[in-house]
Amino acid sequence: VIARIAPGAAIVDLTHDVARWDVAAGAMTLWRAAPWLAPGVVLAVVDPGVATPRRAIALETGASPPAGPLFLVGPDNGILGPAARAAGIARAVVLDNPAWHFPNPSPNVSGATFAGRDVFAPAAAHLSRGVDLGELGSPIDPASIVGGESPGPVAAPGGGVGCVITWVDHFGNAQLNITPADLAGLGPDLVLVLPRIVRPISARASFAEIPSGALGLVTDSYGRCAICVDRGAAAAELGLSAGDSVVLR
Amino acid sequence: VIARIAPGAAIVDLTHDVARWDVAAGAMTLWRAAPWLAPGVVLAVVDPGVATPRRAIALETGASPPAGPLFLVGPDNGILGPAARAAGIARAVVLDNPAWHFPNPSPNVSGATFAGRDVFAPAAAHLSRGVDLGELGSPIDPASIVGGESPGPVAAPGGGVGCVITWVDHFGNAQLNITPADLAGLGPDLVLVLPRIVRPISARASFAEIPSGALGLVTDSYGRCAICVDRGAAAAELGLSAGDSVVLR
Amino acid sequence: VIARIAPGAAIVDLTHDVARWDVAAGAMTLWRAAPWLAPGVVLAVVDPGVATPRRAIALETGASPPAGPLFLVGPDNGILGPAARAAGIARAVVLDNPAWHFPNPSPNVSGATFAGRDVFAPAAAHLSRGVDLGELGSPIDPASIVGGESPGPVAAPGGGVGCVITWVDHFGNAQLNITPADLAGLGPDLVLVLPRIVRPISARASFAEIPSGALGLVTDSYGRCAICVDRGAAAAELGLSAGDSVVLR
Numbered sequence: 001v002i003a004r005i006a007p008g009a010a011i012v013d014l015t016h017d018v019a020r021w022d023v024a025a026g027a028m029t030l031w032r033a034a035p036w037l038a039p040g041v042v043l044a045v046v047d048p049g050v051a052t053p054r055r056a057i058a059l060e061t062g063a064s065p066p067a068g069p070l071f072l073v074g075p076d077n078g079i080l081g082p083a084a085r086a087a088g089i090a091r092a093v094v095l096d097n098p099a100w101h102f103p104n105p106s107p108n109v110s111g112a113t114f115a116g117r118d119v120f121a122p123a124a125a126h127l128s129r130g131v132d133l134g135e136l137g138s139p140i141d142p143a144s145i146v147g148g149e150s151p152g153p154v155a156a157p158g159g160g161v162g163c164v165i166t167w168v169d170h171f172g173n174a175q176l177n178i179t180p181a182d183l184a185g186l187g188p189d190l191v192l193v194l195p196r197i198v199r200p201i202s203a204r205a206s207f208a209e210i211p212s213g214a215l216g217l218v219t220d221s222y223g224r225c226a227i228c229v230d231r232g233a234a235a236a237e238l239g240l241s242a243g244d245s246v247v248l249r
Numbered sequence: 250v251i252a253r254i255a256p257g258a259a260i261v262d263l264t265h266d267v268a269r270w271d272v273a274a275g276a277m278t279l280w281r282a283a284p285w286l287a288p289g290v291v292l293a294v295v296d297p298g299v300a301t302p303r304r305a306i307a308l309e310t311g312a313s314p315p316a317g318p319l320f321l322v323g324p325d326n327g328i329l330g331p332a333a334r335a336a337g338i339a340r341a342v343v344l345d346n347p348a349w350h351f352p353n354p355s356p357n358v359s360g361a362t363f364a365g366r367d368v369f370a371p372a373a374a375h376l377s378r379g380v381d382l383g384e385l386g387s388p389i390d391p392a393s394i395v396g397g398e399s400p401g402p403v404a405a406p407g408g409g410v411g412c413v414i415t416w417v418d419h420f421g422n423a424q425l426n427i428t429p430a431d432l433a434g435l436g437p438d439l440v441l442v443l444p445r446i447v448r449p450i451s452a453r454a455s456f457a458e459i460p461s462g463a464l465g466l467v468t469d470s471y472g473r474c475a476i477c478v479d480r481g482a483a484a485a486e487l488g489l490s491a492g493d494s495v496v497l498r
Numbered sequence: 499v500i501a502r503i504a505p506g507a508a509i510v511d512l513t514h515d516v517a518r519w520d521v522a523a524g525a526m527t528l529w530r531a532a533p534w535l536a537p538g539v540v541l542a543v544v545d546p547g548v549a550t551p552r553r554a555i556a557l558e559t560g561a562s563p564p565a566g567p568l569f570l571v572g573p574d575n576g577i578l579g580p581a582a583r584a585a586g587i588a589r590a591v592v593l594d595n596p597a598w599h600f601p602n603p604s605p606n607v608s609g610a611t612f613a614g615r616d617v618f619a620p621a622a623a624h625l626s627r628g629v630d631l632g633e634l635g636s637p638i639d640p641a642s643i644v645g646g647e648s649p650g651p652v653a654a655p656g657g658g659v660g661c662v663i664t665w666v667d668h669f670g671n672a673q674l675n676i677t678p679a680d681l682a683g684l685g686p687d688l689v690l691v692l693p694r695i696v697r698p699i700s701a702r703a704s705f706a707e708i709p710s711g712a713l714g715l716v717t718d719s720y721g722r723c724a725i726c727v728d729r730g731a732a733a734a735e736l737g738l739s740a741g742d743s744v745v746l747r
Contacts, residue, residue: 003259004285010259012501013511036600048479048480051455207546207549220612256536259508301706363719367719
């Protein structure tokens with residue numbers, strides 16, 4: 001559909017590995033990638049509420065790269081919120097102008113169940129060929145967009161830093177919602193406290209420096225601390241999933 | 250190989266998720282996508298009969314988009330037939346002119362077992378840079394191309410509409426070979442009859458409107474009725490696969 | 499990152515299916531693909547040693563396609579060596595000039611754990627827009643690059659040809675490190691000898707010619723002999739993995 005509307009557009013697949021219906025995982029994936037993106041349009045669709053009254057939106061970020069603006073397009077269910085708030089939101093619209101939707105090629109097709117194809121992809125394609133955001137629909141208050149940045153760490157009741165796992169990556173590393181600064185003064189040798197597991201964990205500069213069988217706390221490529229093992233899946237070994245709470249002491 | 254022959258061609262991956270050897274699934278995938286495609290060339294390869302006498306073909310559809318022609322390239326094993334017949338076939342050739350095949354870079358490589366790389370991709374690349382279809386090989390009768398459109402519903406022996414499952418999508422929704430028009434006069438509340446399961450099923454406008462634990466009949470994004478549950482896999486729950494017969498009463 | 503540095507670059511995903519940490523599989527994937535590649539830049543990253551002293555390198559192959567040079571970029575852990583040696587290496591550098599790395603968008607991000615994004619992708623992007631290889635870092639001796647071409651067959655102690663499985667493909671075919679020339683004089687009907695299995699195996703011109711239940715030796719699309727069954731996974735049936743030794747008599 002994008003190629004049909006904007007034949008010259010370069011289409012880059014950032015990922016197709018977000019689990020079905022997992023809006024939060026999609027939101028964190030976009031939040032992680034956004035600072036490195038080229039100017040252009042991001043089409044982000046994880047949309048279990050398709051054909052319900054959830055809004056279809058598009059927005060222009062405030063912190064656009066020097067070479068041009070960055071637009072985000074998708075359902076207003078929280079998938080765009082964290083990345084949009086981190087970058088700032090210059091303006092936003094609801095995609096309520098059907099003139100920019102894709103006309104159904106068949107009278108049998110209502111399009112109601114595939115907004116990714118019929119509403120979001122056309123909006124992204126039209127933005128990429130220079131259509132003004134304001135043409136696509138009615139302006140909305142940026143503050144009304146669903147989803148904010150993830151919360152930071154808290155002081156754990158029994159002492160230490162209470163963290164949340166924000167993502168388990170392809171390798172099984174469990175990213176936390178903290179940076180090394182949040183552990184300042186604690187030194188490199190810590191203890192990881194889970195409901196039924198207490199394990200030593202030490203700060204390491206690389207995956208390969210983690211001794212065999214041990215846990216390492218590695219600053220990952222997004223500046224966050226991650227619970228890791230070398231060439232293994234820490235999350236599976238410890239039974240951890242995105243959203244779980246852990247304590248570092 | 251395409252980039253080598255046609256350096257300026259934009260390559261869009263429609264899917265790499267067709268199961269190995271499943272020609273019927275590839276054919277239905279192409280049939281579903283075809284009405285939304287931009288002008289250009291579709292390379293479709295699911296080819297368990299590679300290196301046997303099955304024909305390698307290319308064709309121009311009759312219902313080309315206004316902006317330019319649409320070509321289909323692949324083995325003549327049924328993968329192209331349904332989409333080609335739905336769009337109409339203006340002309341077709343067998344890819345028997347070796348001048349347009351890719352020359353092997355090594356004398357050890359016969360190319361006999363990878364026509365996707367050595368025959369089909371070069372044909373697609375040459376078409377995309379403007380080579381005439383007639384140059385690629387000998388003309389064939391469009392009527393001889395394997396594979397037609399899937400059959401419609403039948404009257405079930407014990408009453409009701411006898412349907413076939415044409416596809417189980419990524420979410421587990423089971424698409425049927427019927428549109429809402431095929432259920433006209435039956436009302437929104439039906440019964441799904443399987444060999445060992447009888448379950449109520451009601452027409453719904455969206456996935457989210459299906460009550461928890463219930464089955465919904467949703468008109469999917471291709472205009473077909475699909476058996477669905479909300480945020481779950483109806484096909485797995487009911488033990489259904491593509492090709493299975495079911496009855497709606 | 500590539501789109502940001504080189505907006506006009508066409509990005510083609512050769513594969514994302516190399517198993518995590520499997521440098522040898524990545525090296526063989528690149529070695530297989532290289533003879534068919536268009537001029538340009540290959541970015542190859544399987545990098546379990548990220549943030550250790552393993553070198554980050556880029557090289558220009560000696561056997562560049564007529565239409566332009568072919569560059570390889572990646573960690574010097576063996577992933578580039580086999581393809582580079584097969585094509586010849588004209589010149590090589592270590593990517594030690596930080597002026598060509600990607601500047602971190604956040605002071606929290608060290609970049610130490612994601613050289614694919616921060617070092618290799620920028621180098622590939624700069625090469626694609628015409629930056630000279632020599633600008634990216636200090637020259638290194640091509641002979642020092644890790645990884646060579648895979649060894650050929652040996653005479654088996656008890657008679658026959660001792661082979662190694664170099665790859666199990668998506669279909670389950672097990673590629674051997676031999677070509678049909680290595681079996682000259684043995685005839686089409688052979689015996690496959692594994693530690694606990696002895697099975698007849700016959701040379702076949704296509705997968706479809708292998709009788710049901712039998713093993714076939716098919717010359718694959720890279721000119722190598724492969725152990726195959728028709729529409730089944732020979733490697734799973736025989737318990738074979740890449741790196742295993744087998745004997746053909």
